[in-house]
Amino acid sequence: MGDPIPLLEKLIEIDSSNKTGANEAIDYCAEWLENRGLTVKKIVNNGHHMLVCEIGQGKNTIVFNGHIDVIEAEDRQFKAYINDGKMYGRGSVDMKAGVATMMETVAQLKNHNLKSKVMLQIVPDEETGGSNGTKYLTENGYLGDFIICGEPTNMGIAIQSKGVLQLDFVIEGKPAHGSRPWEGDNAITKAFYLYEEILELPFAEETSPPMYDKPSINLAKIHGGTVYNKVPESCKMSLDIRYLPEQSPDEIFKQIQEITEGTISTHMRNRPVKTKEDNPFVQALAESIKNQTQFERVNIFGQHGSNDGQFFTEYGGSAIEFGPIGHDWHGDEEMVYVDSVREYQQVLKHFVSTYGNNH
Numbered sequence: 001m002g003d004p005i006p007l008l009e010k011l012i013e014i015d016s017s018n019k020t021g022a023n024e025a026i027d028y029c030a031e032w033l034e035n036r037g038l039t040v041k042k043i044v045n046n047g048h049h050m051l052v053c054e055i056g057q058g059k060n061t062i063v064f065n066g067h068i069d070v071i072e073a074e075d076r077q078f079k080a081y082i083n084d085g086k087m088y089g090r091g092s093v094d095m096k097a098g099v100a101t102m103m104e105t106v107a108q109l110k111n112h113n114l115k116s117k118v119m120l121q122i123v124p125d126e127e128t129g130g131s132n133g134t135k136y137l138t139e140n141g142y143l144g145d146f147i148i149c150g151e152p153t154n155m156g157i158a159i160q161s162k163g164v165l166q167l168d169f170v171i172e173g174k175p176a177h178g179s180r181p182w183e184g185d186n187a188i189t190k191a192f193y194l195y196e197e198i199l200e201l202p203f204a205e206e207t208s209p210p211m212y213d214k215p216s217i218n219l220a221k222i223h224g225g226t227v228y229n230k231v232p233e234s235c236k237m238s239l240d241i242r243y244l245p246e247q248s249p250d251e252i253f254k255q256i257q258e259i260t261e262g263t264i265s266t267h268m269r270n271r272p273v274k275t276k277e278d279n280p281f282v283q284a285l286a287e288s289i290k291n292q293t294q295f296e297r298v299n300i301f302g303q304h305g306s307n308d309g310q311f312f313t314e315y316g317g318s319a320i321e322f323g324p325i326g327h328d329w330h331g332d333e334e335m336v337y338v339d340s341v342r343e344y345q346q347v348l349k350h351f352v353s354t355y356g357n358n359h
Contacts, residue, residue: 002108004345005087005338007032008100012080012089017072022124023049025068029103029122036107043140048124048132052142055106056114062281062352063119063144063317064106065134065308066099067126071330086326086335093326093336098150101324101345109352118352119144126308129268134308138315146281147319148348149309152329155289155340155347156299158321159282160211162242163272164306165249166220169194171262175233184231188224191235194260195219198239201255208244211302216242238267242304245272271310273303275318281355282320288351293343 016025026049030040033053041052073090080089087097099122106120121142123133151158171191176184198204199217207214217239224235243252249269257264275282277300286298309319324344326336 002104004097004100004104004341007103008087008092008097008336008341009080011068011096011100012087012091013078015078016068016091016124017070019047019124022069023047026051026122026124029068029099033103033107036110038107038110043137045136046132050121050123050133050137052137053106053120054117055110056112056117056352058114058116060116060146060355061119061144062116062355063121063147063312064102064150064348065121065123065147066095066102066150067123067133067308068096068099069124069127070094070096071127074332077332077334082338085338087338087341088333088335090334092334093152093324094329094334095150095152095323097326097336097341097344098323101341101348102150105345105348105352109349112353114352116352116355123308129270130308130311135311138311143312143315144317147309147312147317148285149307149319149321150323151303151307151321152323152326152336153321154299154325155293155295155344156301156322157282157285157289158301158303159273159275159277159279160245160302161273161306161309161321162212162215162244162302162304163247163249163310164268164270165241165243165252166267166269167239167241167253167256168265168267169237169239169260169262171235171237173231173233173235176231178229178231181231184233187232187235188222190261191222191224191237195237195239197259198256201259203243203247203252203255206244206247208246212244212304215244215247216304242306243272245274245302270306271313273307273309273313273319275320279318281318284355285320285322285347285351288347288354292346292350
């Protein structure tokens with residue numbers, strides 16, 4: 001009773017890499033929770049299903065936020081199996097282990113006298129931006145004081161994450177015959193030279209110790225040219241910039257615009273997460289980790305990637321990522337350590353059972 005591993009196995013076997021599959025997974029989670037006597041609120045936005053389930057009471061609200069969607073994978077990755085203490089399968093650590101554990105924790109604690117309210121949110125769309133899932137929930141008042149996103153962190157606490165600024169460029173050149181490239185102006189070359197200049201702009205050299213070395217700038221897409229024997233007159237380029245929590249996306253855009261001959265448009269812009277290490281929730285969670293595991297020191301760090309915690313920050317919520325130990329998420333051999341999932345559950349139970357007793 002209460003072991004999250006069978007539930008995790010079932011969730012992995014639901015291919016939730018598309019909207020239909022994610023909806024099926026959410027509906028399964030809702031039924032599972034209702035069968036254990038919990039009240040579930042089912043919410044639909046733009047055809048995307050999600051659910052909210054609350055237990056406990058008190059002036060503080062702790063949010064368990066878990067996304068059920070995964071990136072696409074081969075059929076074999078939706079057949080979960082355990083080998084040498086590790087469960088393999090798409091979504092095993094990113095983040096169906098988090099979802100299964102949060103569900104089991106809420107089910108086990110539903111009749112406990114908790115000093116805080118616990119709001120379980122199971123959402124779609126995190127892997128594709130989050131606007132149809134968690135963003136929609138926050139806009140409709142499903143908020144909390146402390147938000148735990150169950151992303152894989154190897155049992156550490158990620159208190160910060162970089163912001164996201166994704167930009168699309170159209171760079172124009174001048175066509176010419178391929179045998180006489182000097183008579184034209186190659187748009188592909190211009191685009192690449194622009195990318196190299198962006199890497200040397202002031203924002204690209206800024207640091208944010210101890211969490212981050214510098215922002216990351218990925219040349220994500222480049223497309224130009226039509227035939228071999230013509231100098232390309234147009235090139236499209238896309239950059240994925242993960243900026244430091246204290247940086248301004250407006251200032252980054254301005255710096256890039258000043259050196260760009262061509263048009264720039266913003267594809268996506270997501271906020272960073274800037275939770276402080278001395279936050280009392282963070283400190284209490286760290287104590288629970290030490291209490292329930294063999295860790296003598298808790299790794300508190302900053303993530304390079306984005307997560308759904310960003311949507312709570314503008315409403316005053318303190319968001320973190322905290323999840324079990326695993327490897328190769330988004331890879332061919334994604335896996336999570338079974339014992340780590342069970343330890344993760346013990347930490348969550350200890351944290352929500354004790355927070356508020358001394359705070």
